[in-house]
Amino acid sequence: MLVTSFPAAAFATNCYVVAPAAGEECLVVDPGIGVLDTLAAVLAEHRLRPAAVLLTHGHADHVYSVTPVCSSNGVPALVHGxxxxxxxxxxxxxxxxxxxxxxxxxxxxxxxxxxxxVRTVTDGEVLDLAGLTVTVSHAPGHTEGSVMFALPGVPDDLAPAVGATSTVVSGDVLFAGSIGRTDLPGGSMAAMLASLRDKVLTLPDDVYVLPGHGPATTVGRERRTNPYLLQVAAEHR
Structure with missing residues (x-):
């Protein structure tokens, strides 16, 4: 699976381009602020054709460029209802x-x-897009409609030492060492803690995590070191 990521021009929001291989259709995830030139270069370099834009949630730093990306490629935007x-x-x-x-x-x-x-997605929905099978996991807390997108493969250039067998694009649900903030309109710490318990901690350790901000990680690493996951796990033993 070909995965390319780069930060937006503001808030270091990660934009991801995911495809089965070079020269294929692809998915663009969370095109944020000032990403159009870099995105165009990535698509040209790998000869990729967008099939859809996936949005992990509706905050401006994750959706700022969604309309030009969709309109220039004639593709839909998918977001939780x-x-x-x-x-x-x-x-x-x-x-x-x-x-x-x-x-x-x-x-x-x-x-x-x-x-x-704009097409809405629901919890547990399985999407067949760009030759990829994407499973939607509704994980509210950062926003009401925050989701994670699960993919069956891992990036081709992933170091074998990581030992991952599948991937989840976590948006602002889970970061390396932290979680998304819950104090913005539509946020809820109670909902976030439930999402961490029911949607994150139930994932296998060998899931590779591509977050909305910051470096990639694994579920296993976060289960051992992330203070929020440690707190949730301790409260539900």
């Missing part, structure tokens, strides 16, 4: 000072238009 409303205006819940900074650097929010083709 509980975060569908955010695509109408992902800037609505941003702090005014932060919004002003983004407008000054990347263009006014008034130019926002949601993708013309």
């Amino acid at each position: 509980d975060d569908r409303y955010r695509l109408a205006d992902p800037f609505a819940t941003l702090d005014p000072q932060l919004l002003a900074m983004l407008e000054a650097q990347f263009g006014a929010s008034a130019t926002w238009a949601e993708p013309s083709d």
